[in-house]
Amino acid sequence: MGYLELDMDLGSEAKAIQKEVRKFALGEMRPVGIQLDRLSDPADVIAKDSPLWSLIRNYRKLNLHMAGIPKAFGGMAEEMDPKIGPLVAHEMGYGDAGLAISFGAGSMPFTLAAMSPEPSVQQIARDYCEDAKGELIGCWAITEPQHGSDWVNATNPKFDDPKCGSEVTAVLKGDEYIINGQKAAWVSNGTIATHAALHVNLDPSKGMQGTGLAVIPLDLPGIRKGKPLDKIGQRALNQGEIFFDEVKIPKSHMLVPEPAVMHMVMRQILTGANTGMGQTFVGLAQAAFDEALKYAKERIQGGVPIFEHQNIKLRLFEMFIKVESARALSRRVSLYNAVNEAGSVHYAIASKILSTRTAYEVASDAIAVFGGNGLAREYGVEKMFRDARASMIEDGDNSVLAIGGADDLI
Ligand SMILES: Cc1cc2nc3c(=O)[nH]c(=O)nc-3n(C[C@H](O)[C@H](O)[C@H](O)COP(=O)(O)OP(=O)(O)OC[C@H]3O[C@@H](n4cnc5c(N)ncnc54)[C@H](O)[C@@H]3O)c2cc1C
Structure with missing residues (x-):
């Protein structure tokens, strides 16, 4: 991944975690995601011999599953610099967006359990934090x-x-x-x-x-x-x-x-879910851009790398602008919502819509840069395009979210 880090105040801890997660995302999530995507029967994705299970176990070794759970229940919420969350989600989306969502959704009931006043419910959060084998999902x-x-x-x-x-x-x-x-x-x-x-x-x-x-x-x-x-x-x-x-x-x-309290909780859930989607799908957009840029330097047509052709240059630069814009909004919204308890639903929704739309458009443009090869499974950008399309419905269809966002804004 070759983007210039514009956030110059990222600390050394944040950078180290980002590097570690990138290694996992590219080295493990990406190949496993491609392998699982190609299985024609979705039952095989969760079969006993599926690589999904070792991936879940290896993810647990990063300890990120407990990132949102307070220390008192075995987690590490207080230790997490709020700048780290978007970096992690971005890298995971870069590796494989569908698997990133599986890991994110996978922690939700346990994070909620830690908020219960009941010791028996809190215990569910503790068990999850201690579960190195990936048995609790x-x-x-x-x-x-x-x-x-x-x-x-x-x-x-x-x-x-x-x-x-x-x-x-x-x-x-x-x-x-x-x-x-x-x-x-x-x-x-x-x-x-x-x-x-x-x-x-x-x-x-x-x-x-x-x-x-x-x-x-x-x-x-x-x-x-x-x-x-x-x-x-x-x-x-x-x-x-x-x-x-x-x-x-x-x-x-x-x-x-x-129900009266649920109304408030639902707003918080929507804020969290949309913020997370915004972070994750910038990662997918970046992945599609990187693939297109790499291919444009390698593919020779008219005796030169296609990057030399004006239309490819313009397309790539438009893709670059979109990814950087989506990342900038996603990072700012994430930080705001991490440090302000009430958060902002409409900013979170704006970030979700911008990131998923960007992922979809950039993956579509990546297919155009690849020409016919963009449609072939071998090159991977068609999978990114399919994954991005799903994200525009995931956790709320973008148009329904936009109506809710507008109501909140007004
Ligand atoms: C990849 C993926 C992951 C998901 N993960 C989860 C998950 O973890 N948990 C979970 O519970 N769900 C999950 N979902 C479900 C997702 O939240 C729903 O698909 C989404 O909320 C849309 O609901 P629907 O599919 O029933 O479409 P519908 O609500 O039937 O909408 C169909 C169409 O009608 C429009 N529409 C509907 N109502 C209105 C309205 N009031 N005003 C204007 N337009 C309207 C919509 O914009 C849409 O175009 C996931 C979906 C996807 C694609």
Whole structure:
């Protein structure tokens, strides 16, 4: 990766972590991601002999899975310089965006568990921090078959029509909640997760304003998983349905039992998720740019490297401008949201949209620079293009996010 580091105040620790993660991203994530992408059956991505499992174990050796968990629960949140987060996510997206998302979503229920006042729930976070074997894997279970964008709109107080109420219900009976319903095939890590951050409907009369959030283990009686989802982009990322049939969880596992509080929590989740997406997909955009630049220096047409041709020069420079712009916004938004507790939803959304759109456009331009070879699997940029296309829907379709962002801005 050959970009000039414009942030001149990055400390030596941040640079050392960046170097270490880059080594892992390029040396391990990139080749494993390509290998998994080429498997025609998504069930093989998570088969016993899949390289996914050793990759997860090696990722745990970097200790980054516990980066968001406070020291008191075995994590290292307080030790992390806020400048490090975007560097790490960028490198991971550079290696393989789908796998980067798997690792990011994988820590979510555990990070939330550390926020619980209940010792039994906090223990879930501690177990995760200590899990060097990669046996505990999390997921963010929010989307449902009939409610995708509805969930993204849940921060809008006007979204209170009972017709829009979500499908997974949680009803309090004594000291337990009884959970019924289904989460969609889009849940990242859905078929391999051991724990979920589970969004539920607590009060159907309030539509999307009646929701809550639980942290639950996924080996409870009544829980069933679907088969791994087959899709065109981010094929290395396992996704799949989760079904709940009269599942009982202790009351203490309902982290947010009050819809009024959930509204605030949902804003924080959207801020965090969009900030992370903004960081990760600049990495993918940079990867597509680097491949195109390298190829332009090697490919000879008209007796000269194609870089000598005016149209290729102009295209490459436009790609360069886009990547640098997306990185600049993503870094600033990340830092702001890391040090300001409330954060800014609309800046986070702007960063997500800019980065994913940039990744998509730059990967498309990379295909143009490669000519016919851009369409061949061998050269890899077609995979980057497919992965980038998925990101524009991932964690909220960009146009729905933009409407929510505009509401927040106004
Ligand atoms: C790679 C990937 C990873 C994902 N990971 C996860 C995950 O970890 N966990 C999880 O739960 N989900 C995950 N998702 C699901 C994702 O959040 C949803 O796909 C997304 O929110 C869109 O929902 P939908 O697919 O149901 O589309 P729909 O909501 O059905 O939208 C279809 C179209 O209608 C438009 N539309 C819908 N409602 C409105 C509205 N109110 N106003 C204007 N336009 C509207 C949308 O813009 C879109 O073009 C993932 C998706 C992808 C692609």
